[in-house]
Amino acid sequence: MSWHDEIEVITVADAATAARLMQEVGADAGGIDLMLPKACFYCLKLKDVPARAANILKQEILARGGEAAMAAGVAGWSVDKTDVLIFATRRQLELLVAKLPVQGFGLDKLAAGIKTTLANWERNDVREIGCPRGPLVLGKRTLVMGIVNVTPDSFSDGGQFYDPGAAVEHAHQLVAEGADIIDVGGESTRPGHEPVSAAEEWRRLEPVLTRLTREIKVPISVDTYKASTARRALEMGVDIINDIWGFRADPEMARVCGQYQAAVVLMHNQEGTSYKDLMFDILTFLRQSIRMAEDNGVPPEKIIVDPGIGFGKDLDQNLEVMGRLEEFKVLGKPVLLGTSRKSMIGRTLDLPVDQRLEGTAATVALGIARGVDIVRVHDVRAMVRVARMTDAIVRRKKGSTR
Structure with missing residues (x-):
């Protein structure tokens, strides 16, 4: 040759x-x-750009050697607005951003938005989230969050750890297996679940958290969307509030978490599975949740996002989100992925809950390869091994994977 x-x-x-x-x-x-x-080459997607701004945008990016795709009717003014795809190198975008502020029609704000988006996308540093039990270090290796369900009707374990003593023992076991975080929930959120009152949720959580806050050294997360439960848990000394509704279910939740300067996980969720643009809609939801958190005093560096696999999405939508996980980097926040034993795996492989270990492992490895920082799992020992092997491939330039 x-x-x-x-x-x-x-x-x-x-x-x-x-x-x-x-x-x-x-x-x-x-x-x-x-x-x-x-x-470095980028494709940026903009939504609902006014036609006049879109025409100027196309002219400016073409002048710098890039390209912009938009609705065919924009040039002839037969449409009022359009989605736009910009194809450009990093250098071409820098030149575009330098020119846009003098163009008007909102393009000055677009320039700032592009700068922020690229900074978020290119962020590759090691960062810490301060917690009462010590910082969570993100970026060196994938963190593993172990699940403890203090419920009688969990989809995954059938109430196996509903007894407080069993739940505490299980949490200790997960820490011994390598869990970096323990996530404790007092209400099942499986499809078709029956909501429980805040009083009942706390009745289940209190004896478990009383012991765990004294006995374990890793950060403790409480899986709740109720502000009163979050307040009690934070008073007790838990580290993280994991809200499956991204601060939308209880109007007091953002304020409570801000008051306690708590670390939070904000998950995407919605009723039904209807979307105008799947990924764009999910990102918009999470941006709004982030804004709610920061506006109420939650430290920006303590916000984690979760794409919400299995929540408000059908099978095809869940698979599409899994295939596009790297797109959540534009939010500039650490990403948590929760796929463990979920119906996406069961329906894809036609397997019951207790036979979804390999499917979970595949989603964990893929998620890490696509940039997630934390994986939330039931089978901690196995998924720690999956994470360490995947880290050895994808994080080898960032520091130790041990």
């Missing part, structure tokens, strides 16, 4: 990969800095 026949196509996922590739071929350090913005 001759040199002109031996060609390799390499996926350049981020600037770090591009820099490494250039270093490997011996490029000059100064040259690498100059070439990096040209080595």
Whole structure:
């Protein structure tokens, strides 16, 4: 074979990969800095852009060597607004952002939005979330959240840990197996579940949390969407509030979490499975939840997002979200993924709840490869092994995976 026949196509996922590739071929350090913005390519999607702004946007990105796709009627003014896809390198976007502020029609705000979006997308640092039991370090390795259901009707364990003593013992076992966080829930959220009162939820949680807050060293999360339960748990010293409704179910939840400066998990959820644009709608929901949290005093660095696999989504929608998990990077927040034993796996593989370990492992590995920071699981020992093996492949440049 001759040199002109031996060609390799390499996926350049981020600037770090591009820099490494250039270093490997011996490029000059100064040259690498100059070439990096040209080595990273992006596709940005905008929704409902006014036609006049869209026309200007197309002209400006074309002038810089990029491209913009939009509705055919924009050029002839037969549509009032359009979605827009921008195709450009990092350098082309930098030039675009420098020009847009003088154009009017809201393009100055778009320039700021593009800058923020790219900063979030390219964030690749190690960060910490402060917790009473010690910080959660994100970015070096995937953290594993172990599930403890203090309910009589959990879909996954059938109430096996409804007894407080059994629940505490199980939490200790999960920590011994490698759990970095323990997530305790007092109300089942499986499809078709019967909601319980705040009083009943706390009756289930209190004896378990009383012991766990004294006995275990890893951060404790409480899975609740009720502000009164969150307040009691935070008073007791728990570290994280995990809200499956992203602060939408109880108008007091954001204020309570802000008052206690709590770390929070904000999950996407909705009634029904109707979407105009699946990923865009989910991202919009989570952006609004983040804004609610920050406006009520939750420290921005303590916010985690969850795409909500199995909630308000049918099978095809869940699979699509799984295939596009990296898109949640635009939010600039750590991402938690909860797929353990869920119906997406059961329906795909035609397996009952107690036979979904391999399917869970596949989703955990895929999620880590696509950038999630925390996985919420039942089978901690097995999923710690899956996470460490996957980390060894995808996080090897960020520090220890042990």
